Amino acid sequence: MIQFSDITSWIHETLSGLLSPGLTFLAELVLAGVAVLAMVLVFVVIFVYMERKVAGFMQLRYGPNRVGIWGSLQVIADVFKLLLKESFAPDSVDKLLFNLAPYLVLAVSFMALAPISWAPGLQMWDTNIGVLFISAVSSIGVIGILMAGWSSNNKYSLIGAMRSGAQIVSYELSAGLSILAVVAMCGSLSVHDIIQSQADGWWIFKGHLPIIFSFVVYVIASTAECNRAPFDLAEAESELTAGYHTEYSGMGFGIFYLTEYINMLVVAMVASTVFLGGWLPFHIYGFEAFNHVMNFIPSWIWFFGKIFFIIFLIMWFRWTFPRLRIDQLLKLEWKYLLPLSIVNLVIVAFITIMGWHF
Numbered sequence: 001m002i003q004f005s006d007i008t009s010w011i012h013e014t015l016s017g018l019l020s021p022g023l024t025f026l027a028e029l030v031l032a033g034v035a036v037l038a039m040v041l042v043f044v045v046i047f048v049y050m051e052r053k054v055a056g057f058m059q060l061r062y063g064p065n066r067v068g069i070w071g072s073l074q075v076i077a078d079v080f081k082l083l084l085k086e087s088f089a090p091d092s093v094d095k096l097l098f099n100l101a102p103y104l105v106l107a108v109s110f111m112a113l114a115p116i117s118w119a120p121g122l123q124m125w126d127t128n129i130g131v132l133f134i135s136a137v138s139s140i141g142v143i144g145i146l147m148a149g150w151s152s153n154n155k156y157s158l159i160g161a162m163r164s165g166a167q168i169v170s171y172e173l174s175a176g177l178s179i180l181a182v183v184a185m186c187g188s189l190s191v192h193d194i195i196q197s198q199a200d201g202w203w204i205f206k207g208h209l210p211i212i213f214s215f216v217v218y219v220i221a222s223t224a225e226c227n228r229a230p231f232d233l234a235e236a237e238s239e240l241t242a243g244y245h246t247e248y249s250g251m252g253f254g255i256f257y258l259t260e261y262i263n264m265l266v267v268a269m270v271a272s273t274v275f276l277g278g279w280l281p282f283h284i285y286g287f288e289a290f291n292h293v294m295n296f297i298p299s300w301i302w303f304f305g306k307i308f309f310i311i312f313l314i315m316w317f318r319w320t321f322p323r324l325r326i327d328q329l330l331k332l333e334w335k336y337l338l339p340l341s342i343v344n345l346v347i348v349a350f351i352t353i354m355g356w357h358f
Helices: 004-018 021-058 075-085 095-111 130-138 141-151 156-184 191-196 208-225 250-275 288-295 300-316 326-354
Strands: 118-121
Touching: 004 021, 021 075, 021 095, 021 250, 021 300, 075 250, 095 118, 095 130, 095 141, 095 250, 118 191, 118 300, 130 156, 130 191, 130 250, 141 250, 141 288, 156 191, 156 208, 156 250, 191 250, 208 250, 208 300, 208 326, 250 300
Parallel strands: none
Antiparallel strands: none
């Protein structure tokens, strides 16, 4: 069977035979960027369609069912509608920051994808601080949101941006501590090392109850970081119209909408990598026949299947729980999730020192 490492090696050798080393490196960067951009856009289209169908299922209705087979082309129609809409900016906005904010948020989301290992031999940047890089880069996105809210010169936008900033900064702590629990047991910040450490079992199974708790906290905190319901106080329509992107229209609004789903993709990829073994198959110790069958399923199918599982959980949250008030949102983090995550990390450290994990 052809491996992804064989394909990437063939591309590198082909380009090296045609171009100088500097141009070869530049060409590989361009190819990798185009491939990731295309793949992410396909994922976003699937996620939007999936969200509408999941919402329909939760509410006992059909969801999109007119444009295309089972409504599958409805998202494409919506994309064309956004592309054809006029991008309008009020006279009172700060033009530079107003126009720059969506692209800053989008660029940050794409940067977080760099250390992710999609399959064996398919990783753009294998660094020994991969998990730390993703956490650090993801936190920069709040600057673009604050920039959008302030530059709009609109009280609803500013309040929404301030809410989003407080929310993201708060819930980053619990999400980071949840990831640290696995890092402590694994002993490495490298994405590749974390995946390889789960060859004999995913951390959510062999890390005992503390890792299961970390997984639950990570999903909750990441949902809040993505400004998804029931934590979408930054764009609460009944209070703030559309929050920090109230004044955006056309593709300016479209980029913020796109970024929300890219952030969901990043969150799902990190959760799949850290807790669910990345692209590794599901194995049960002692059941060799079952494990042998699992090995026949390609690694990229395992990885994408885990991603869709996490995305479904996030969508399930949205259509199940009512929206919280902003004080309840911050109380949940600072009075419950953060203290429990700190205690959980201490327990994980003790288990790791004693060598009690599998």
